[in-house]
Amino acid sequence: MGSSLSLSKEEMPFILAVDDMPSNLELIEAIFQQAGYNVCKASSASSALEIYNSYPVDIAIIDVMMPGMNGFELCKMLKKLTSRQYLPIVLLTALNDSKNRITGLECGADDFISKPFDPVELITKIKSLLNLKDLYEELDHSENIILTLVVAMEARDPYTKGHSTRVGDFATEFASFLGLSGKDRELLKKAGVLHDIGKIGLSERILRKPGRLTSEEVKMIKKHTLVGEDICRPLVSLHGILPAIRSHHERWDGSGFPDNLAGEEIPLMARILSIIDAFDAMISIRPYRGRRTIESTLELIGNERYLGQWDPELVGIFLKMMNQMSMKGYHYV
Ligand SMILES: [Fe+2]
Structure with a gap:
């Protein structure tokens, strides 16, 4: 694993600038590009909507006075399109009177700036709105509801109780060992906690069945990866x-599910989780067997390192981490 290992790109925000005057657009572009932002320019509302559909726009600066659809209408339309998320919009206007500001607010605008504008003021406003956007996304209430659902789901079965939380915590530990960024560690924690959320629709009878599962039951269980993705997608x-x-x-040799991905086609986060998930399941008590010791579990994982289930390089690093942890007297669970 190289030191450049990363699950996410640290990208600068995308600013959508909309103005029918090319000189204004060039000025906005110059100001924000110098500050390292990505700027997409649109000279009309229709081209702004096209850009919005093609780029991950984080914030929009819109001139009010434009031929055709004006800035107020465009603002209203963008707010409607982004109703499930927060897209800050700053209206750029020469009309600095209260009537226009009220109209702007009614259309959902978050802030205003008068022309000719002060570049420092514009950058400051944009930065503070982007901070607000980050906060909104962080405080996504529904996410907390889903996290609570995991706890409720696992509480149904004493054998899996706490499994997802442990996988989340231990995946974060592994991510630190791998040198992943704070953002990636955060993602892995959430992924660990939520990886089996799709099991929520499965009956306790199947989840606790001690004997062999029928092919129909196996099919149902396999669906939890797709159901989980559907639950979290909104x-x-x-x-x-x-x-x-x-x-x-998914398995390293391509024989997993749901897409039969193989090797590095499997997202790194999923390859990490697969090892941690298996490790935690192996050392937990199951209806059909007792608890395995950590030592015998690690031996088993080591023996199976090249047999096709996991990324062998990652398994090697995992075993190294566990070895170092045990030397420090760390106790899992
Ligand atoms: Fe699973």
Whole structure:
């Protein structure tokens, strides 16, 4: 694993600038590009909507006075399109009177700036709105509801109680050992906690069945990867973990599910989870067997390192981490 290992790109925000005057657009572009932002320019509302559909726009600066659809209408339309998330919009206007500001607020504008504008003031406003956007996304209430659902789901079965939380915590530990960024560690924690959320629809009878499962039951259980992805998809703050939820049962040799991905086609986050998930399941008590010791579990994982279930390089690093932890007297669970 190289030191450049990363699950997410640290990207600068995308600013959508809309003005029918090319000189204004060029000025906005110059100001924000110098500050390291990505700027997409649109000279009309229709091209702004096209850009919005093609780029991950984080914030929009819109001139009010434009031929055709004006800035107020465009603002209203963008707010409607982004109703499930927060897209801050700053209206740029020469009309600095209260009537226009009220109209702007009614259309959902978050702030205003008068022309000719002070570049420092504009950058400051944009930065503070982007901070607010981060906060909104962080405080995505539905995410907390889903996290609570996991606890409720696991409480149904004493054998899996606490499994997802442990996987989340231990995946974070492994991520630190791998040198992943704080953002990636955060994603892995969520992915660990939520990886089996799709089991919520499975009956206790199947979950606790001690004997052999029928092919129909196996099919139902396998669906939990896709159901989990569907449950988390509506939440913006969980988009980064969808590939991990979907692919945590893929196998390095391509014989896993749901997509038969192989090797590095499997997202790194899913490859990490697959090892931690298996480790925690192995050392937990199951209806059909007792608890395995950590030592025998690690031996088993080591023996199976090249047999096709996991990324062998990651398994090697995992075993190294566990070895170091045991030398420090760390006790799992
Ligand atoms: Fe699973």
